[in-house]
Structures are given as structure tokens and as C-alpha cells.
Amino acid sequence: MIELLTADTPNGKKISIMLEEIKFDYKVTKINILKDEQFKPEFKKISPFGKIPIIIDHDNKTSLFESGAILIYLAEKSGKFYDKDQRTVINQWLMGQMAYVGPMLGQHHQFHHYNPGKSEFGENRYFKISKRIYKELNERLIKSKFLAGEDYTIADIATFPWIARHEWHDIGLRKFKGLKRWYEEISKREPVQRGYDLLNKGDHIPKV
Numbered sequence: 001m002i003e004l005l006t007a008d009t010p011n012g013k014k015i016s017i018m019l020e021e022i023k024f025d026y027k028v029t030k031i032n033i034l035k036d037e038q039f040k041p042e043f044k045k046i047s048p049f050g051k052i053p054i055i056i057d058h059d060n061k062t063s064l065f066e067s068g069a070i071l072i073y074l075a076e077k078s079g080k081f082y083d084k085d086q087r088t089v090i091n092q093w094l095m096g097q098m099a100y101v102g103p104m105l106g107q108h109h110q111f112h113h114y115n116p117g118k119s120e121f122g123e124n125r126y127f128k129i130s131k132r133i134y135k136e137l138n139e140r141l142i143k144s145k146f147l148a149g150e151d152y153t154i155a156d157i158a159t160f161p162w163i164a165r166h167e168w169h170d171i172g173l174r175k176f177k178g179l180k181r182w183y184e185e186i187s188k189r190e191p192v193q194r195g196y197d198l199l200n201k202g203d204h205i206p207k208v
Helices: 010-022 067-078 084-114 120-143 154-163 177-187 190-196
Strands: 002-006 026-030 054-057 062-065
Touching (some): 010 026, 010 190, 054 067, 120 177, 154 177, 177 190
């Protein structure tokens, strides 16, 4: 059984979506990041940077931190969404999400959604970068069904929850035909819908 220690964030939703997709038995343990529970000594023993999500594979007595590493672990364990012949391409798009798409959209959330009016420089900088991310993902998805090619992979699972906050971004997902088509196709997947509702609050994937 997999225990997922997380908060209701895009990085947390990556893992619940993956667990639903691969049909693994799991339970969610909520970490209240607004109360800094992620920095408690017992949590930092398994998450050195004090970040969510974490998984504990109780069958193997193994814990993992960093959502990209967790996705790879679950993909290898299940044999799904990480085809051996496509891993070089999958890894590039997965690392692109980890190093660029997530961190930059996350900063956009901070300046544009949570703290508007506090830093004109920050708002403008991350809004501009976020628009570029939409453009770059769209360019890829105009010519490719999914990020790593014709098959749905962990690269898509990693990226989707960040684009699912498109209403926060105020960029206009409708204007990006390739990205919109990809988003709507993934939104129809029942495991994605279940995984998106990470804490069973009745959350629905935002429509375009």
C-alpha cells in the first residue's frame, strides 16, 4: 500500500492522478502546509527540503521525495506510462515540467493570484514567462498528441495539474489550440478526475 503525504497542490495532484491511473491501493495523509507541518522534524526525515508530496511504499518500506522521482518510481513499479523505448523523450518533458513549467507558474501564482499589487516587477516578470510557457507547450502539442509523442505518459501527468490552474493565470487557454485540445482530452480521463479530487472534497477539473 502506498501512503501519499501531501497538500492539495498541483504537485500533490500529480501523484494522486498517477496512483489512480495505475490502480494502486493508496491512502492520503494531509500535510497542512499553511501551518508549516512540512517543516516538522519527523517530516523532514523523509523530505530533506521540507516539501510535499512524499510517498511511503509500505510494501517495500521505501519512502521517496520529489514528485518527478515519485512518478518515475511508480511508473517503473507499475510498468505504465514510461515506455522503455521512449524514456529519453519522456524524461526531457518531465524534467522540463519540474525545472521550468512548475516553478515559473508557481511564481506567477504567488505574484498574480495570491499577492497582487505587491510587486509590479514580479507580476510582470512571471506573467510574461507564463505566457511563454503556454506558447511553448502549445507549439509542441500542435504537432504532437502528447508531450512525449503519441502516448500519454508521466510527462503529461506531471504537467496537467499546473495547466488545470489556468483560471488563475489569466492567459486564456482557449487561445492555444494545441494546449487546449490536450487539456480537454486528459480532463476526460476518469482516473484524472478522481485524482484531481485529491482530498475528496468534490473538486472538479476546471473547464476551458
